[in-house]
Amino acid sequence: MYFIQPTRSIPCLDQALTELPSLQMIQIDDLDLYDQTIIAIADVQDFLKYQWKLPTIVLAFEHEGAALAQAWELGALAGWMWDSLPKNPVHSLFKIDAQYKRNQDSRDLPSAAELQKRLLPNPIELPNYQFESFFQPSAYLSGDWYDYWRLNDEEVLFYLADVSGHGVTSSLLTSWMAAFHGRSKTPSQLIQKLNAMLVQENIEKHITMVAGILNLVTHEVRWSSAGHYPPPIIFEPNQPPQILTTSSFPLGLTEELEVEEHHCRLSRHARFILCSDGALEPFDGGLNDQFNQLVEHLQKDSFKAPDHVADDIAILSLRRMN
Numbered sequence: 001m002y003f004i005q006p007t008r009s010i011p012c013l014d015q016a017l018t019e020l021p022s023l024q025m026i027q028i029d030d031l032d033l034y035d036q037t038i039i040a041i042a043d044v045q046d047f048l049k050y051q052w053k054l055p056t057i058v059l060a061f062e063h064e065g066a067a068l069a070q071a072w073e074l075g076a077l078a079g080w081m082w083d084s085l086p087k088n089p090v091h092s093l094f095k096i097d098a099q100y101k102r103n104q105d106s107r108d109l110p111s112a113a114e115l116q117k118r119l120l121p122n123p124i125e126l127p128n129y130q131f132e133s134f135f136q137p138s139a140y141l142s143g144d145w146y147d148y149w150r151l152n153d154e155e156v157l158f159y160l161a162d163v164s165g166h167g168v169t170s171s172l173l174t175s176w177m178a179a180f181h182g183r184s185k186t187p188s189q190l191i192q193k194l195n196a197m198l199v200q201e202n203i204e205k206h207i208t209m210v211a212g213i214l215n216l217v218t219h220e221v222r223w224s225s226a227g228h229y230p231p232p233i234i235f236e237p238n239q240p241p242q243i244l245t246t247s248s249f250p251l252g253l254t255e256e257l258e259v260e261e262h263h264c265r266l267s268r269h270a271r272f273i274l275c276s277d278g279a280l281e282p283f284d285g286g287l288n289d290q291f292n293q294l295v296e297h298l299q300k301d302s303f304k305a306p307d308h309v310a311d312d313i314a315i316l317s318l319r320r321m322n
Helices: 013-019 028-033 044-050 065-073 089-118 167-178 187-201 287-299
Strands: 002-004 024-026 040-043 056-060 078-081 129-136 144-150 155-163 207-215 220-226 233-235 262-265 271-275 313-320
Touching: 024 028, 028 044, 040 044, 044 056, 044 065, 056 065, 065 078, 078 089, 089 167, 129 144, 144 167, 144 313, 155 167, 155 187, 155 271, 155 313, 187 207, 187 220, 207 271, 233 287, 271 287
Parallel strands: 002 024, 002 040, 040 056, 056 078
Antiparallel strands: 129 313, 144 155, 155 207, 207 220, 220 262, 233 271, 271 313
């Protein structure tokens, strides 16, 4: 931390410095040379006069209450008395520093959320097919993710994944998955690669996933699941929904992950839909009741999430146009 040399005479300056921890003494004229994220301690009058950007704890005298109030309005982190520092100033400084860093992390979250959304795949033009998606984090950052890319003129690979838990760690794993864009040729290969990396790094998270590959000529979808719920759903005109239930383990639990490959063919105007479990949250009842309501709303294209949700929601739909 820094201590900014006061420009006015402070009778108790030496006494205050002996009570404070070891600080780097800096001059006001040199402020631009120092890290703007490190907390500084400074005289309140200097803070009001120069209004620098450093996070600052101001020191004042008892008769300078108005100056303290003005300093707080300008963003000072705390206000202490020159001749009456906290009983344990080191402990107080650590608490203020920790709170400041937490606040900074919170302020960075909107930017981080915007960056995460930019990592989502851009729309791609496909003959007779269209990807549609819904993405809503429960907070700023999401542990749900989806991606798709063309392998060649005839095939498209896609997946939807759900990282266990919430918050920054889960969202970092989604960014890690985004780095696999275009690096796998089959659903099982993608799942095996991600699982191997997850186990190798010993990250205390697991990921559920459904990955598939669409053949644009034959309209066949080959897909695999890694412990994912809800299962994939196929909607076809004038037909009951097809629930593609499987049994498998999530990624990150075992090196010996067995991945089965399943096949289906999409008829005209069919939709192949993947959802994260957060898509169940808007509905009441037990798990089966929630899933049945989700299927009903997806079939009617009437799914809507509330503004505030308890879990991240991601939905990826592959629609055959004709």
